[in-house]
Amino acid sequence: MVAEVTSTRPYQDRIxxxxxxxxxxxPLYLLIDREExxxxxxxxxxxxxxxxxHLAPFGKPLALPEPFGFELDTQPFI
Numbered sequence: 001m002v003a004e005v006t007s008t009r010p011y012q013d014r015i016x017x018x019x020x021x022x023x024x025x026x027p028l029y030l031l032i033d034r035e036e037x038x039x040x041x042x043x044x045x046x047x048x049x050x051x052x053x054h055l056a057p058f059g060k061p062l063a064l065p066e067p068f069g070f071e072l073d074t075q076p077f078i
Contacts, residue, residue, distance in 0.1 A: 001028040001068070010035050019048040028065070032077060039074045041065070 002021055006013045013031055021029045022045035029042040029050065039062045042050035056062035058078045061071035 001030065002026050003030040003032070005032040006034050006036075018042060018050065021045070022050050023048045028068075030064070030072075037077075039072065039077065041072075 004013055004017070010033065014033070018029060018031075022042070025045050027043060027045065031040045031042070033040065037058045038055055039058070040053060040055050041062060041064055042053050043065050044051040052065075054063060056072075056074055058074045060074060062074055063071050
């Protein structure tokens, strides 16, 4: 799993890095997006993209799939 917080160049985190991580078969990519005020978890990589995406606005829980299997509390990110 890779977990990141968006930098001052969020395109890199949202698009470019996501594709690289999928190509490397990283099973989960968790992105805390400060600009969009939401958390995203990308899973099930195929080629250079993830086939499943789950989003939660800050303040709402985000379910992380197995092997983690818990809800991430995003309230502290507000």
